[in-house]
Amino acid sequence: xxxFILKRLVQSIFVMLAVAFLAFSLFRFVGDPISQMTGVExxxxxxxxxxxxxxxxxPFVVQFIRFTGDILRGDxxxxxxxxxxxxxxxxxxxxxxxxxxTVALMISLVAGIPAGVYTALRPRGIFSQSILIGTLxxxxxxTFVIGILLIFLFGVQLGWLPTYGxxxxxxxxxxxxxFLTVEGWRSLVLPALTLGLFQLTLTMRLVRxxxxxxxxxxxxxxxxxxxxxxxxxxxxxxxxNTMIPVITIIGLQFGGVIAFSIVTESVFQWPGMGLxxxxxxxxxxxxxxxxxxxxxxxxxxxxxxLVDLLYFAIDPRLRVRESA
Amino acid sequence: MFKATLPAxxxxxxxxxxxxxxxxxxxxxxxxxxxxxxxxxxAVNATPVLSFLNNVYEGxxxxxxxxxxxxxxxxxxEALPDxxxxxxxxxxxxxxxxxxxxxxxxxxxxYERAISEPSDVKSxxxxxxxxxxxxDTTVDFMTTAPDPxxxxxxxxxxxxxxxxAAENDAEVPARDxxxxxxxxxxxxxxxxxxxxxxxxxxxxxxxxxxWDTAEHNLTEAVFTPIGNPATGLAALLSGExxxxxxxxxxxxxxxxxxxxFKVLTGLETRVIMLGxxxxxxxxxxxxxxxxxxxxLDVQVREAVAKAIDVDTIDRVIMRGAAEPASQLLPAGLSxxxxxxxxxxxxxxxxxxxxxxxxxxxxxxxxxxMCPNDRYINxxxxxxxxxxxxxRIGLDASVNAMPVRGYWDELRADNFDMYMLGWSPGTxxxxxxxxxxxxxxxxxxxxxxxxxxxxxxxxxxLAPIQQEIDAEARQDMLEEVAGIxxxxxxxxxxxxxxxxxxxxxxxxxxxxxDNFFMLRWVEVN
Numbered sequence: 001x002x003x004f005i006l007k008r009l010v011q012s013i014f015v016m017l018a019v020a021f022l023a024f025s026l027f028r029f030v031g032d033p034i035s036q037m038t039g040v041e042x043x044x045x046x047x048x049x050x051x052x053x054x055x056x057x058x059p060f061v062v063q064f065i066r067f068t069g070d071i072l073r074g075d076x077x078x079x080x081x082x083x084x085x086x087x088x089x090x091x092x093x094x095x096x097x098x099x100x101x102t103v104a105l106m107i108s109l110v111a112g113i114p115a116g117v118y119t120a121l122r123p124r125g126i127f128s129q130s131i132l133i134g135t136l137x138x139x140x141x142x143t144f145v146i147g148i149l150l151i152f153l154f155g156v157q158l159g160w161l162p163t164y165g166x167x168x169x170x171x172x173x174x175x176x177x178x179f180l181t182v183e184g185w186r187s188l189v190l191p192a193l194t195l196g197l198f199q200l201t202l203t204m205r206l207v208r209x210x211x212x213x214x215x216x217x218x219x220x221x222x223x224x225x226x227x228x229x230x231x232x233x234x235x236x237x238x239x240x241n242t243m244i245p246v247i248t249i250i251g252l253q254f255g256g257v258i259a260f261s262i263v264t265e266s267v268f269q270w271p272g273m274g275l276x277x278x279x280x281x282x283x284x285x286x287x288x289x290x291x292x293x294x295x296x297x298x299x300x301x302x303x304x305x306l307v308d309l310l311y312f313a314i315d316p317r318l319r320v321r322e323s324a
Numbered sequence: 325m326f327k328a329t330l331p332a333x334x335x336x337x338x339x340x341x342x343x344x345x346x347x348x349x350x351x352x353x354x355x356x357x358x359x360x361x362x363x364x365x366x367a368v369n370a371t372p373v374l375s376f377l378n379n380v381y382e383g384x385x386x387x388x389x390x391x392x393x394x395x396x397x398x399x400x401x402e403a404l405p406d407x408x409x410x411x412x413x414x415x416x417x418x419x420x421x422x423x424x425x426x427x428x429x430x431x432x433x434x435y436e437r438a439i440s441e442p443s444d445v446k447s448x449x450x451x452x453x454x455x456x457x458x459x460d461t462t463v464d465f466m467t468t469a470p471d472p473x474x475x476x477x478x479x480x481x482x483x484x485x486x487x488x489a490a491e492n493d494a495e496v497p498a499r500d501x502x503x504x505x506x507x508x509x510x511x512x513x514x515x516x517x518x519x520x521x522x523x524x525x526x527x528x529x530x531x532x533x534x535w536d537t538a539e540h541n542l543t544e545a546v547f548t549p550i551g552n553p554a555t556g557l558a559a560l561l562s563g564e565x566x567x568x569x570x571x572x573x574x575x576x577x578x579x580x581x582x583x584x585f586k587v588l589t590g591l592e593t594r595v596i597m598l599g600x601x602x603x604x605x606x607x608x609x610x611x612x613x614x615x616x617x618x619x620l621d622v623q624v625r626e627a628v629a630k631a632i633d634v635d636t637i638d639r640v641i642m643r644g645a646a647e648p649a650s651q652l653l654p655a656g657l658s659x660x661x662x663x664x665x666x667x668x669x670x671x672x673x674x675x676x677x678x679x680x681x682x683x684x685x686x687x688x689x690x691x692x693m694c695p696n697d698r699y700i701n702x703x704x705x706x707x708x709x710x711x712x713x714x715r716i717g718l719d720a721s722v723n724a725m726p727v728r729g730y731w732d733e734l735r736a737d738n739f740d741m742y743m744l745g746w747s748p749g750t751x752x753x754x755x756x757x758x759x760x761x762x763x764x765x766x767x768x769x770x771x772x773x774x775x776x777x778x779x780x781x782x783x784x785l786a787p788i789q790q791e792i793d794a795e796a797r798q799d800m801l802e803e804v805a806g807i808x809x810x811x812x813x814x815x816x817x818x819x820x821x822x823x824x825x826x827x828x829x830x831x832x833x834x835x836x837d838n839f840f841m842l843r844w845v846e847v848n
Contacts, residue, residue: 031728039369040759041447041749043767049441053499081361082522083502092521148554155562163558164550165524269550269559271524279523279551283361284728 005305012301017068019297023290024064033080033284054080067290081285089288090273090295095175096166097265097272101257103192108199109250115200116207117239123212135201147194147267154190162187164269191268195261199253206249210242217241244315251307255300350847351544352830354567354840355556359523359549364505365482366437367497369444374480375839376547379528381482381511384412384431385475389833389844391751393476397426397483397512407470407792409452414461418535420485421509421516428457433486433495435465442499448478450767451789470790472797476658477750485510514538514843515545523549528842540845560585560825566847567826569840573643573700579825588824590834593657594747595649595756596699598632598692598709598815600625600740603775607740609691609721618684619740625812627678628741629668631716632709634817641704645821651805652746652756654819654836659753659798661805667816675716687717690740698727699745700820706743709817734773742773745820751837753801754788757781761808776813 033056034047051057055066070077076086115135119128138146155163167187170180178184214220215238223233262274269275273292280288360376362368378386384398398412418426435455438445451471456464467474484505489495492504509517514534519527526547530538548565550556553572559565561582571579571587579585600619601608607617618624634648650667653660679687694706703724710720720741725733734742748755762769762785763777784800791797808814822838833844 029729031726031730032732035731036728037368038444040771041369042444043447044770045766046444046446050499078501083362083367083498083500083506084522085501089522148558151555151558156558159562163562163564164555165548266552267555269548269552269555275551276523279359282551282726282728 004308008301008305008308012298012305015301016294016297020068020071020290020294021064023293024067025060027286027289028060030281030286030289031284033286036283036285037080067287071291071294076291077287079280079285079288081280081283081288086288086291089276090291091174092176093271093273093276095177096270097258097261097274099178100188100191100195100261100264100270100272101254103188104196104199104257104261105250105254107192107196108203108253112200112203113207113246116204117211117234119204120208120211120215121234131204135204138197139201143194143198143263144267146197147191147264150190150194151267161189163190166271191264191270194267195257195264199250199257202253203246203250206246207242210245211238214238214241240314244311247310247314248307251303251310252300255296255303258299259296350542351546352542352567352842352845352847353546353548353565354569355548355550355559355565356569356840357549357551357553357556360526361522362498362502362506363509363517363520364494364497364503365480365484366434366440366443366445367506369447369480371838375837376526377482377509377511378480378513378839379515379545379842380509380513380517381484382513383479383481383483384414385479387479387835387837387839389835391836393479397431401475403470403472403792404464404466407467407790409464409466410471410474411458412463412465412475414463415535416461418512419533420488420512421531422485422488423533424485424487424510426483426485426512427460428463430483430486431455431463432457433489434481434483437484437489437496438481440496442497444497445481448481469786470792472792472794473750473752473754473789476752483512514540538843540843541847542842542845545842545845557825560827563827566830567824567832567845569822569824569838570700571823571825573645573821573823575825576643576645576823584828586826586828588822588826588832588834589645590822591647591654591836592747592820592822592838593654593751593836594699594745594820595652595654596646596702596705596743596745596817596820597649597652598628598817599742599744599774600776600814601737601774602777602813604737604740607688607690608738609689609723609740611689611719613684613688613690617740618682618688619690621682622810622812623678623682624684625815626668627675627682627716628713628718629812629815630671630675630678631718632712632815632817633670634667635670636712637705637708638818641701641708642818642821645823646818647821649816649819650809651753651816652760652808652814653748653753657748657751657753659801661753661802663802664805664809668812672716679716679718684717687719689719689721692720692722693730693733693739693742694722694724695727695730695743696724698730699743700823702743702745705817737773739773744771744773744814746771747837753805754785757785757788757801757804761804761813776811778807778811778813781807 034051038047055063078085079089115131119131122128151163154161165187166178168181168183169176169178178188220233220238223237262278265272265274266278277292358372360373362373365377365381382396384396385393386396388394397415399415401410401412404411414428420426432455439449451467453466453468458464488510494503494505498506507520514531515528516531518529528545530542550559556568557571557575560568576587579587604617606615607613638644638646648667650665692706692710694703696703706722710722713720746756746760758768759771761781763782764772764775781804784804788797788800822834824834829848831846
């Protein structure tokens with residue numbers, strides 16, 4: 001077990017190096033950071049000096065090695081734009097993104113799994129069909145359109161919920177949480193719905209497909225033949241078998257939720273890491289962009305690892321194989 | 325029974341209201357698209373930063389609602405004999421937000437900080453040789469040559485407390501890592517920075533000890549950057565913010581049609597223009613003419629100017645909010661030439677004749693570079709220009725890109741024609757001549773991407789900068805304006821509008837430099 005985790009962590013370093021390399025080679029085409037950092041009247045020689053100081057004149061490979069070297073030593077560097085230390089920047093933004101992602105994931109699970117089971121068990125029911133069609137519309141509309149629609153309906157027309165930002169937050173150490181105030185929860189509703197809707201549809205359809213497949217397998221047929229109660233067949237035997245691929249996908253989806261909350265965060269001016277990344281692109285803040293992508297890669301690796309560990313917990317066959 | 329309860333309720337209500345809002349003063353929440361990236365007044369010479377910090381810090385002089393120069397930390401100033409420099413008399417009894425007194429040492433310190441190597445505002449002091457403390461309330465700025473515009477050019481030169489900066493290791497602007505002044509302030513201005521959460525929220529409260537009489541009625545002001553225009557509009561319409569700048573042109577009607585909101589439209593000091601590759605030997609993006617550059621012929625440039633119907637662009641794309649421009653700076657600014665206020669007449673027929681006379685009766689194709697997120701509807705304007713040029717046979721392929729890569733492309737000469745917006749930082753005609761018309765060198769003509777070069781203009785820049793006599797100076801500026809128009813060095817299109825949206829009960833002053841000054845905000 002420990003060896004397995006260790007192996008995964010070593011692999012993750014290579015994944016992150018690859019991401020950093022790709023990110024770094026792409027960012028050279030994003031634009032010129034110097035013209036974003038200086039005013040119009042700054043002389044050419046001052047711009048050149050700044051470029052030299054920031055090491056932007058160095059060859060790509062030198063810049064990349066310096067960047068990875070600094071990261072490995074735990075030095076994340078400073079933002080070109082605000083000159084804040086990047087680790088602190090990301091840490092202040094991290095809670096916002098994680099809380100939003102968690103709530104969005106919860107919404108998708110709490111609504112998606114039951115809906116998936118229901119639509120699998122009654123595939124031809126009118127209610128099932130309308131859920132399926134409804135969610136199809138949900139995935140077809142781009143996230144930012146859904147966000148804007150929700151904002152204008154619940155924020156502007158009805159005036160029930162805030163349209164932007166995190167509202168009231170409480171600081172627990174460095175962790176700034178929305179979970180402890182009513183205002184914080186009110187601010188969470190719309191962005192979490194927007195972000196969770198796509199996941200919800202995905203979860204539901206996945207659970208539905210898996211469940212229908214599992215219901216056709218031999219061991220369920222035998223269970224039915226043996227007269228095992230329906231309730232037990234559905235929720236104990238069938239659902240448990242359904243969950244293996246569902247957990248994989250949901251786990252990877254959580255990485256996706258964190259990484260792609262960029263759009264939702266921008267629409268709701270949600271001060272998370274995604275919004276920070278977007279702003280960094282706008283101002284060619286290369287160090288922030290690079291570190292962000294490496295951190296996101298780390299998240300994916302971590303989540304993959306957790307998913308693998310969850311397999312052990314859920315699937316007895318794997319445990320047997322490991323001990324053998 | 326009814327009579328008895330009513331006054332009691334009214335009284336109860338009255339006290340609640342009084343508790344929340346003392347003496348008719350208000351909390352004010354406003355939003356903009358860009359967060360000021362630093363609180364250091366010398367670190368970045370950009371409007372979002374300088375506009376915001378003008379609420380907290382002050383200069384020796386300041387600009388009034390009409391852009392006129394007014395006394396601020398200096399009560400009066402006079403030119404030293406023989407154009408040797410300027411003498412500023414400092415205001416007495418002014419204190420910084422932390423209570424420290426303001427004096428000549430702070431001015432000298434701030435000057436040294438502003439010309440230090442990591443400073444981004446050095447260009448304001450290009451002509452200054454030294455700053456001399458005459459006594460505690462008098463400071464001399466010595467210049468290399470007579471500099472009549474100097475007092476007007478340092479309205480954004482903000483004064484820091486020397487001791488505060490020394491105590492907090494902020495003696496120079498931060499270059500690499502942030503320093504104390506990146507997030508903290510200690511100015512003399514009308515507002516005190518009370519909380520700073522970069523990119524998220526910045527809070528200000530009025531400075532009770534401010535030397536001037538406050539015209540605003542705010543108790544607190546909170547700034548939130550909102551990058552997405554639709555989100556900003558929703559935040560305004562839902563009442564969560566009181567003011568936002570700018571809003572997209574296409575949303576103006578929606579805001580105006582709603583009860584309780586208004587839009588304030590004015591003209592910014594920015595002129596949108598087209599530039600040519602004056603120093604290109606050949607077109608870079610042409611499909612038919614690759615050996616030469618037709619734009620080197622003034623007749624072709626004139627044809628371009630005559631083929632563009634700016635009134636239609638203004639009416640259709642800018643919704644009538646812009647104003648056609650004839651020069652590199654908007655009408656009404658200092659040094660603007662009234663004699664050259666006419667744009668080339670829109671006349672496609674004459675344009676065609678000019679093209680034929682230049683030897684291109686069938687026109688030619690070329691590349692037009694445009695930003696797509698820098699100016700209002702910039703890409704749409706470029707496409708309109710391209711379709712208007714198509715009518716005289718000029719086939720412009722528009723290449724629109726985000727501004728973050730745009731200047732790089734222009735510096736690399738990757739254009740045949742390009743769009744540029746220019747707002748003169750000194751609000752004087754000398755500024756665009758220095759940056760756009762002078763032959764490019766290390767310090768001059770730094771935004772003259774097309775390499776326009778006219779020795780006559782180069783020779784006149786220094787005399788314009790040094791001429792004390794206003795009339796003689798204006799004569800020279802008129803001459804330059806004439807040369808630029810005759811050469812069709814640029815094709816000025818229009819002056820860009822400013823569009824601010826707010827709740828009905830908010831009164832603000834819209835200054836043409838797009839600075840938002842809290843000291844003029846009233847919540848009614």
